[in-house]
Amino acid sequence: MTKTLRQSGTLLGFAAIIVFFAVQLPETFLTARNLINISQQLSMLAVVAATMTIVMVMNDFDLSVGSMASLAGIVAATVFTMDYPIWTALLAALLVGAAGGLFNGFLVSVIGILPFVATLGTLTVFSGLAFLISDGKTIFGRDIPAGFSGFARGGIELGDVRIPFLTVTAALVILVCWFVLEQTTFGRRLYAIGGNKEAAHLAGIKVKRLRLLAFGLTGLGAAGAGLMYAARVASANPTQGSGLMLDAIAAVFLGMTMSRQGEPRVLFTLVGVLILGILDNGLTQMQVDSYIREILVGLIVIAAVAVASFSKRR
Amino acid sequence: MTRHLTLAVSALALCASAAWAETVAVITPYLAQPGTQAYVEGFEAAAAERGWDVNVIDTAGDVAAVISRIEDAVVQNVDAIVINVDPAQVGVGLMAAADAGIPVVGMDAGSDPLVAANVTSNGYGMAAETAVYVANRINGEGAVVMFVFDAFPPVQIRGVVADAIFGNFPDIEVLDRVTPDVSDGGIADSRAKMEAILAANPEPGSIAAVWAAWDQPALGALQAIEDAGRAGEGIVITGIDANPQARDAIAAGGNFEASIAQDFNGIGSTAADVVARLLAGEELRESVIYVPTMLVTSANAAE
Known part of the structure; x- marks a missing residue:
């Protein structure tokens, strides 16, 4: 009973938030346009959070995703300035993301550094690289090809509504993460590692290699989100992704309050992302002070996790 | 728990929703910076006089979130949007506002076809004023060291103007045109x-003056001159922006003699005027509106 309450508490809270905004903002909140806006605004966070879930399944962490997102944007923009085609730039940025993620995985699983410390280190390294490559400057204007920034403006026309490409991209990434984590042996092994690393090792799971790969995927996701961000703002700045990391971790934590054993699940992470994004959107429309908004978001994360751990103890 | 919070939010919202009035969203990633705070305060004061409902949104450095908040404001159907961010980076949001017919005004934001007007200080004018101050103080002759930064357009224009003015005095020689490394803030x-x-x-006397395109190099030059024991040579230093550290140095009455203060509050209140004109249906002819600046010397540095 308490378990059900715990699992559904966050979902009820989510529903309450939606109902609350729907009542307060009857004309604007539940409109197709606003919901599409929210989905687009959240797309970058959704990608980072979904791929962050992959390492958090193993009770690991990646603090470097924000600076990796910035670095990926800078790498792509720098390649753009050298007049290479768009796909080369995207590929370069994604490769940098995967390489950076694998490097994190190497530090954590092969060298054996605590993920918190290892990725705190690489956070600084990636951020430093982004500054170094860009000379600390924002790359924008003619350097960013219209085809690239146009991606963030375009979408798939479905009758009256247009589903933005960014939303579609995020949905695909979530789908892939869900499939990998919940429908493949790779994913089940990651959950086994998260359950008990020693037992997983004794059961013949190649823990080191899997952790390495998982971090690689998280890095790749962070780079993808960084590219989406750069397309949306039609520019690249060495710090622009830094806000993504904490929100992504918060979203995964919110999601963890909804699963049976408190383990991260991609679809629950998505609910966490939606809670954060809907609060931002709704409270802005209600003209709540942006600082009060920040306090509220923090309190809601704490409240959800507190309720979950409280009922778990009983 | 969540529901209690939700109740708290609704209570807040009820307090916040004032009687019907024009709503203006002010959106910036830079509210933590002193200049931006002054713009916003100036804007809020002017808006309060007009009875507008102003929603100030700070995205804490996140530029993509500015786009999101512009989209939110468009959905909310505000009457006008004021931004303090480079318009080139928030083009998607500006297009959403343009589609909805909501005017956008910039506060020191940069020019863009989708911004009805940008309210800012005249960088050309500021540079002219300090460069002429230097030329007059050294009676039109001597060697001048310039500190410039051509990679950043708003500072680059200052250098161009100073070049022209010094070039117009036959006996002024530009000894060096230095671009400092600004990654540590520029002073060191x-x-x-x-x-x-x-x-x-x-x-002694081989350097008559230092003209700096902003305050940090002027402060660095001042430290160098004082530490070299050459403060008594009468080397004239000027900066631009009149930040608090520069004001202190100017008030102390040493070599750092002048800087230019932008009227940040005035930029905010002028932005409110521009919004009022747009709301009244006026078509603006000029896309950049300058707010007067003020020369700061030891006479008024303490103000």
């Missing part, structure tokens, strides 16, 4: 560069 490297120039020109 400017100081190092100035120390090298002082060492290369040891004769």
Whole structure:
């Protein structure tokens, strides 16, 4: 009973938030346009959070995703300035993301550094690289090809509504993460590692290699989100992704309050992302002070996790 | 728990929703910076007089979130949007506002076809004022060291104007045109560069003045000159922006003699005027609106 309450508490809270905004903002909140806006605004966070879930399944962490997102944007923009085609730039940025993620995985699983410390280190390294490559400057204007920034403006026309490409991209990434984590042996092994690393090792799971790969995927996701961000703002700045990391971790934590054993699940992470994004959107429309908004978001994360751990103890 | 919070939010919202009035969203990633705070305060004061409902949104450095908040404001159907961010980076949001017919006004934001008007200080004017101050103080003759930064357009234009003014005095020689490394804030490297120039020109009087395109190099040059024991030579230093550290140095009455203060509050209140004109249906002819600046010398630095 308490378990059900715990699992559904966050979902009820989510529903309450939606109902609350729907009542307060009857004309604007539940409109197709606003919901599409929210989905687009959240797309970058959704990608980072979904791929962050992959390492958090193993009770690991990646603090470097924000600076990796910035670095990926800078790498792509720098390649753009050298007049290479768009796909080369995207590929370069994604490769940098995967390489950076694998490097994190190497530090954590092969060298054996605590993920918190290892990725705190690489956070600084990636951020430093982004500054170094860009000379600390924002790359924008003619350097960013219209085809690239146009991606963030375009979408798939479905009758009256247009589903933005960014939303579609995020949905695909979530789908892939869900499939990998919940429908493949790779994913089940990651959950086994998260359950008990020693037992997983004794059961013949190649823990080191899997952790390495998982971090690689998280890095790749962070780079993808960084590219989406750069397309949306039609520019690249060495710090622009830094806000993504904490929100992504918060979203995964919110999601963890909804699963049976408190383990991260991609679809629950998505609910966490939606809670954060809907609060931002709704409270802005209600003209709540942006600082009060920040306090509220923090309190809601704490409240959800507190309720979950409280009922778990009983 | 969540529901209690939700109740708290609704209580807040009820307090916040004032009687029907024009709503203006002010959106910036830079509210933590003193200049931006002053713009916003100036805007809020002017808006309060007009009875507008102003929603100030700070995205804490996140530029993509500015786009999101512009989209939110468009959905909310505000009457006008004021931004303090480079318009080139938030083009998607500006297009959403343009589609909805909501005017966008910039506060020191940069020019863009989708911004009805940008309210800012005249960088050309500021540079002219300090460069002429230098030229007059040294009676139109002597060697001048310039600190410039051509990679950043708003500072680049200052250098161009100073070049023209010094070039117009036949007896003024530009000894060096230095671009300091600004990654540490600009003071330390400017100081190092100035120390090298002082060492290369040891004769008293061989450097008449230092013109800096902003305050940090002026402060660095001041430190170098004082530490080299050459403060008594009467080298004139000027900066631009009149930040608090520069004001202190100017008030102390040493070599750092002048800087230019932008009227940040005035930029905010002028932005409110521009919004009012747009809401009244006026078509603006000029896309950049300048707010007067003020020369700061030891006479008024303490104000």
